[in-house]
Amino acid sequence: TAGIKKDIEKLYEAVPQLVNVFKIKEKIGEGTFSSVYLATAQLQTGCEEKMALKHLIPTSHPLRIAAELQCLTVAGGQDNVMGVKYCFRKNDHVVIVMPYLEHESFLDILNSLSFEEVREYMFNLFKALRRIHHFGIVHRDVKPSNFLYNRQLKKYALVDFGLAQGTPDTKIELLKTAHSEDQQGSCLQTNPITALGNGVSVSVTAPKQIAQQSASKAADRRSCSLSKVQMKQGREGGKEDSLHHSVQRSVFGERNFNVYSSTYQENSSTKLIKQSKMIDVSSRKLVTKKKIIATKTVSNGAARKAASDCPLNLPCDCYATDRVCSVCLSRRQQVAPRAGTPGFRAPEVLTKCPTQTTAIDMWSAGIILLSLLSGRYPFFKASDDLTALAQIMTVRGSRETIQAARTFGKSVVCTQVVPTQNLRTLCEKLRGTNSSSKRSQGEGPSRSENTTALPVAADKPCAPETLGKQIQHLQSFQEGDGALEMKATDMKGWDLVPDEAYDLLDKLLDLNPATRITAKEALLHPFFKDIRF
């Protein structure tokens, strides 16, 4: 389109060094923090190669840019971790050049993958995660659009270190100082089905709403993988179709006022006017560890005022009860990193646990496996962190979630009791394949099977596969010998999903980050025994 042509022209203009080196063909991805272009370049070896040019938003801090580059140069280039070819800069415009890997849209292939392909996909994802975790990188935004997959070539690449953070002993020098923190990109829902109390107004007279984060808005996180998916209408963990109002989320989840400029009304009080100046727009802050401590006590505008007006740390009787009062609501909010994509955030991220480890990436990998096994993507669809947590509860159990949260110092109250789901049953029902293999009882985490205390819609057999299977059976009568083989190819292994798959899924979706399986351990899991390459 004309818009993209213009963008390409502007890019050449901003970074003139690109002019004779790259033929920029098209824009292949756009996020809040970068745009990615497909280009060709002539190499000294004589061949022409496809490249991905990632143009970072010029508001990115040099430290963030450098940290992303360092992740690519140090950890990238092997074990399915994207590497970097070169990097061009002119003033505040930085373009990272990476080898281009043509890749599938996860959503398009999700329900045509064979079970064996799923095994290979996960194995290769863990290889990438093992590598980055070895360097002490927490990716923070592991999801299909950041894990490029070329089905034909069986090539994989974990991309986008724009949100990465370092572990305390990280080997990435620049991640020691630079912290990408919870950032930006909230979004108001047009039709909120939830009332979120996160950031209840801090002053008695202030409006009460706070910005909610958008549901699965990859674009508002800092992600712009080399994928086209974000340009689809929001089913790819990308822009949420029903949500378009980027309202700012303050960087630390503090001072969120759900006041959108357009909500400003003539008759509003001065307070409102004041607050509408604090509109949340996509924002992020780069903070050093030192700064983080400082920021905890800093807020702005009305929030700061309120914070100083209200004595902090007063005890009240609401703790671990289903109540709130003006005392506990006057306290400041806890600050914890929460950048990432909503449906992929681990429980410890959703509950603002201040110490987050590489285990959060393993949870995200578990969510990917859950999608692969259930044929659903995105699996979780929540507009805010607590809705996301409630959805996790419906799969993993409310009591179990509450218990696990206690281990990392969070008290969760939930009025609804929902049981743990049997992962096999859950995935097979959602996928519409019923396993013919004998299930070993007592395997896996489950106790109850779909005994939801909730108004679950009548279970209509809405699975075309089931029908397909029956037809296959009919055919097998007619076709004799070749039939068994044919059935197997037809089912692509989905009729014989081993218990190991669900055992691994259970270990990835461990609610307790301390016991959650690591990438290194996952590669040794029986699920991957005798994997072919």
Place this chain on the structure above:
Amino acid sequence: ASLPFLKMPFVALTKKTVSTKYRPFYLQLPSFPFLNYCVPKPYSPFEVDKKYSSGQKQTQSTQRNKINSDKDCGMPAQFPQKDKKKRGYCECCGKKYEDLQTHLESERHRNFAQSTQYKVVDDIISKLVYEFVAYKDNDTGKMKRTKCST
């Protein structure tokens, strides 16, 4: 004086170890999420799109935070479509902007853009191997070796 929640499902969080330190955050839902097996593949079982929604959940949750509120700040049901203006937060200048292009042209940002702050980036670039050859320049037919970063 504590205020009871409205009678509906909710999830709440408080900081356990330091129960008096942080503000709790909580959520009330008209209905608790549930796994809807009848949503067709590949959609999320939590999909609330009208097409698949089994229950109407269009309730505008104004019950939110009624506590302490003297007036509801009235979230309109409709927002205007997002404008072309890209707002955001500039990490370089440490400030929010209403329009990206305008901010990038501001003196403050220009100064930062031309500063030595980017040395940390250049240091990494200097270690990279440049392996490109310039395409033939159509105007002159000469091969140009493009100099890299400034």
